[in-house]
Amino acid sequence: MGRILAIDYGAKRIGIAVTDELQLIASGLTTIPTPEIFDFLTGYLKEEKVSTIVVGEPKQMDNTPSESEALIKPFLEKIVQQFPDVKILRHDERFTSKMAFQTMLDSGLKKKQRRNKALVDEISATIILQSFMERI
Structure with a gap:
């Protein structure tokens, strides 16, 4: 059994979250500048x-589909082409940015830390992954 990796795709940054090997726990991994995603993956x-x-x-x-779906389509085509042995799935990400921001508030992060958009993207990817895991 392999890990599940989640991607919150953005024009500037991509939030990434991953499960443990047993696929029990979703954890934020990192945020990558969008042009560097394929090297990272x-x-x-x-x-x-x-x-x-x-x-x-x-x-x-x-x-x-939202307007940003037009940016994601070419990314999906390339990811399927570059990693044909990995299953690629989609999961609804509505409200994940708002949920990520609320998570930051609830965890007591200071205002300066909450402005860190990279952290919001990473938390959003974690929420996408957790929601996906609850569905399967």
């Missing part, structure tokens, strides 16, 4: 056994 997949990559699926309230 290549290295990570060489070091760790990953069975599934879950990519956040941004949707509007009426269930239609």
Whole structure:
């Protein structure tokens, strides 16, 4: 059984979360500048056994794709092409940024720390992963 890796895709940064090898616990891993994602994934997949990559699926309230889906489509095509042995799935990511910010508030982070957009992206990826794990 391999890890599940979750991606919160953004035009500037990508939040990444991962499970343990038993797929029990979702943890934030890092945030990567978007242009560096394939170098990161290549290295990570060489070091760790990953069975599934879950990519956040941004949707509007009426269930239609959000505008950022247009940026994600080419990314998905490339990820499927570069990592054909890894299952690629999508998971609804509505409200994850708001939930991430609330998590930061609830954990007592100072205002300066809450402005760290990279941390918001990493927490968002963790929320996507946790929600995905609860669904399966």
